Amino acid sequence: VDLRYSESDERFRAELRAWLSTAVPSLPPKPGPHDWDARRKYDTTWQKMLHEAGYAGINWPAEYGGRGASPTEHLIFLEECERAGAPYVGVNFVGLLHAGPTLIAEGTSEQKAAHLPKILSGDEVWCQGFSEPGAGSDLASLQTRAVRDGDHYVVNGQKIWTSFAHVADFGELLVRTDPEAPKHKGITWLILPMDAPGIEVRPLRTIAGSSEFSEVFFNDVRIPVENRVGEENDGWRVAMVTFSFERGTAFVGELLHSARLVENLAQIARKIPRGEGTVWDDAGVRRELGHIAADLDGLWHLTKRTITESERTGVPGIGGSIFKLYYSEVRHKLGDLAIRILGTAGLSHEDVAEMPAADHVRGWIHAMSISIAAGTSQIQRNILSERVLGMPKEPS
C-alpha cells in the first residue's frame, strides 16, 4: 500500500493546475439555474475548452479521442478541477459519464464515429430515458414499447426523470421489444434522436424549484434500427454496463466539493451569534462537523482503494455501491446540520444578508436526490447484501 503520487502523476498535476489557472478565470459568468439554453452553452463551452486542451474524456481510451488517463490521474483531474473551482460536467453528464462509455463498450464502429467525437467536443448533449412512472427501482419492468417496422422501431410510451431532456440532442433509451419474454430478456437499448417527430418533453419541477428533469412522451416515434446498441432484447445487459460506470467514480467529484462545504459550514458557524458567542462554541455542533469531516476523509481513502481495484481489474467493483450508500448518508447529515446551523438564514435559495447560505440550502435539497438517484440507498443495500454478503435475493 502506497498512497503517494508518482513523479509522472505530479507532472500531470502541475500541467493541469497551470492550465486551469488561466482557463477557469476566462469563463463567462455562470448563468442562472433556470436559463437552460445559457446553461447548455456554458457547460458545452467548458467542454470545448477541455477538449482543445486535451483533457476531454479524461479516462476514455485514447483510440476514441479520450485522454486515456490512469485512474490515479483521473482522481488528480477531479481534485484539481475542484480546487480551481472549475465547472462540473453539467449537461454533459450523461454523454461523458454514461452514454459515451457505453458506446465505447458496446456500440458499432459507425455509432462510435457518429457520437464519441461530438460528445468530447461539447457539440452533442445527451439525456437518459431509462426510468418510467411504473419502473423506478424495478427498472426491468419498463413498458415503453418498440415495435419493429421494416428498418425502424416505432416507439410508444413514457419516460421520467430524464435529466437535461429539453436541451439534449440524443438520449439513451430503454424499450420493451419482446413483451412475452421474461422482463429482463425483452429489453433493447436505443440511441434516441431528440428531434424525431412524436417526442414531447414536459419539464418536471423538482423540490429544488428547478427543472433538471423532464417527462418524455413517445407517440409513434420512429427510430432507425441502426441506432440499436447491442442485440435486440439484450438491452438489460447493456444497461448494466451503463450502470457500472454510473456507480464507479461518478460521485467522486462531488465528494471533494462536499469537503469544501464542511469547511465553509464551519466558517459560517463561527459567524452566527448564539448567546454570548457563536454557534461554533457549541461542542455538539463542532463534533458533528468533525464527524462528517472524518466520514468524508474515509470516503476519499475508500475511493483510492476502489480505483486501485479498477486499475487492476479493469471494471469498477462493488466499492461503488459502498461509496454511494455511505456518501448519501453523510450528505444527509451534512445538509441537516447546515439547516440547523443556518436557522432563519437558511430560509432562502439565495444568499441572504451576507451569509453564504445558498450552497448549503441547495446542498441539503440535493442530498435528498443522492440517496434516490442511480439506485436508492435501499437498492444499494439489496445489492451489497446479495452480491457481497451472499444473502438471499429479492424476488424479481
Add this chain to the structure above:
Amino acid sequence: VNFDLDADERALQGGIRDVCRGVFPMEKVRAMESGLDRAAWRALSEAGVFSLRVSEDQGGLGLGMTHAAIVFEELGRALVPGPLVGTHCARTLSIEEEIVTMCARGDAFVDHLGDADAVATVDADGVWLISKSEIESVPVPQPLDPLTPLNAVKALAQGKKIADEKTATAISLQAPVLISAFLVGIASAETDLAVAYAKDRQQFGRVIGSFQAIKHICADMLTRAEVARAAVYAAAVHLDGNGDGDTARAVNGATLLASDAAFLNGKACVQVHGGMGFTWEIDAHLYLKRATALSAFLGGADEHAEAMAAYL
C-alpha cells in the same frame, strides 16, 4: 497511488489468520476470562506479532505500521485477548518482558495488570517502564468486557525512562492506529457473525436473511467496516511516510470511524441475533464489549470528533 496489499502483505495476513484460527478458537478465547494462556501468547510472539517493527538485526521483522495494521486487524477478527498493543510497543522499544500492559500517565485504569510482567507508561516527557510492585491499584469487580480485566490505579511510580518524548509522541499516534485496526477486525467479524446467523435462522418459513429488514442492517455493517478499514490503512500508510496528507488528521479520522464501526456493528450484531443475541452463549456481546472497552481506551468518539473539528 496503490491501495492493494502486495504479495508479502497478503502472506503476512494469511499467516496471522492461520495462527489465530489454530491458537485462538473462540472456546479458547472465552477460557481466557480466568487469565491469559502463556503458551498461546508465545505463539503470537513466534508469529512476530510483537517484534514486527523491530529491526532485523535486532531479531525482528523490520516491518512498518502498514504491516502492523494488517496483523492487528486479524487479531481483532479473532478477538485475541491481552495487552497486545502494549506488548507490541514495548518490544519495539527493546523491552523483553513477555507481557507488557500500557497506559498513559494519569489514566484511571490499567488493563490486564494481573497477567502482565510489567507496565509501560507514556507521558509528555517519554515512555517509562514500571514494575508491578510500584503500582498501587484495586481490581475492578466484574469488568464490562469479561476478557478485559481492569485495575483502578491509586498510585503509579515514576518508573524507569526507556524512551524520550519524541518516541512518546510517535507511540501516541501508533497505538491508536493499532487499536483501530483491531477494531476494524472486530467490525468485520461482527458482520460475518450476523450474516451467518441470518442465513441460518428461520422464521415465518424462511431464513431471516431473506428479509430486507435484516439484509439492510447487514449491508450497513459491511459499509461501516469497509470505510473504516480504508481510513485505518490510510492512517498506517501515513505513519510509514507514504501518505498524501496530514498524518495526525488521518490517525484521528481513522480512530473515530473504527470506534464507531466496531461499536455500532456490535449492537447491530446483537439485534440480528434477536433473543439469542442477548444470551451469554452467543459471541456477539464479547465483540461489542471489547469494542466498547477499546473505544474507551482511545478516549471515546466525542474526543476524536472534537479533534477533527480542529482541522475545520
